[in-house]
Amino acid sequence: MTVAPSKIGLGGGCHWCTEGVFESLLGVTCVNQGWIASNGENSDYSEAVEVYFDPAVISLADLIEIHLHTHASRSNHSMRGKYRSAIYTYDNSQFEQATDILNGLSADFDEAVITQVFPFISFRQNKIELTDYFYSAPDRPFCQAYIQPKLKLLLECFNRHVDQGKLADALNSVRQNS
Numbered sequence: 001m002t003v004a005p006s007k008i009g010l011g012g013g014c015h016w017c018t019e020g021v022f023e024s025l026l027g028v029t030c031v032n033q034g035w036i037a038s039n040g041e042n043s044d045y046s047e048a049v050e051v052y053f054d055p056a057v058i059s060l061a062d063l064i065e066i067h068l069h070t071h072a073s074r075s076n077h078s079m080r081g082k083y084r085s086a087i088y089t090y091d092n093s094q095f096e097q098a099t100d101i102l103n104g105l106s107a108d109f110d111e112a113v114i115t116q117v118f119p120f121i122s123f124r125q126n127k128i129e130l131t132d133y134f135y136s137a138p139d140r141p142f143c144q145a146y147i148q149p150k151l152k153l154l155l156e157c158f159n160r161h162v163d164q165g166k167l168a169d170a171l172n173s174v175r176q177n178s
Contacts, residue, residue, distance in 0.1 A: 009088025012071030027057025
């Protein structure tokens with residue numbers, strides 16, 4: 001019997017960066033990049049991704065921990081409306097689980113984590129030509145300046161979760177085109 005993958009919505013920095021990070025992980029089967037709307041204090045759409053994953057390979061706790069470390073989860077800057085630091089959940093059970101995970105991980109940081117858990121309401125996909133942004137052209141200046149440092153952090157801190165072959169191919173492509 002095949003089990004459908006689980007999914008979680010994540011928002012933080014730009015959706016190109018978030019997409020690149022989560023596309024680089026083992027156990028992630030699909031990343032949809034675009035905008036998510038939620039209930040709560042700010043119901044507008046903000047840049048985010050839907051991450052489909054196999055919980056037998058990577059846990060929700062690991063995904064949330066990686067998310068907190070790969071965007072400014074402690075910075076309440078002026079662009080937080082567009083780049084909400086959030087975890088979007090698809091049912092009450094997942095909301096409670098994500099809230100517990102977030103509360104547990106918050107103790108690992110010196111500064112307060114501003115990331116919030118919201119119920120998912122709807123998703124708008126980005127234009128197809130702007131999806132798979134990092135892996136379709138990793139040598140873009142934006143990718144080199146903003147996404148690659150996040151991927152370096154992934155390799156340093158979350159190496160066991162990284163799809164080494166996929167990431168190595170992309171980074172070798174950049175080196176060959178430099």
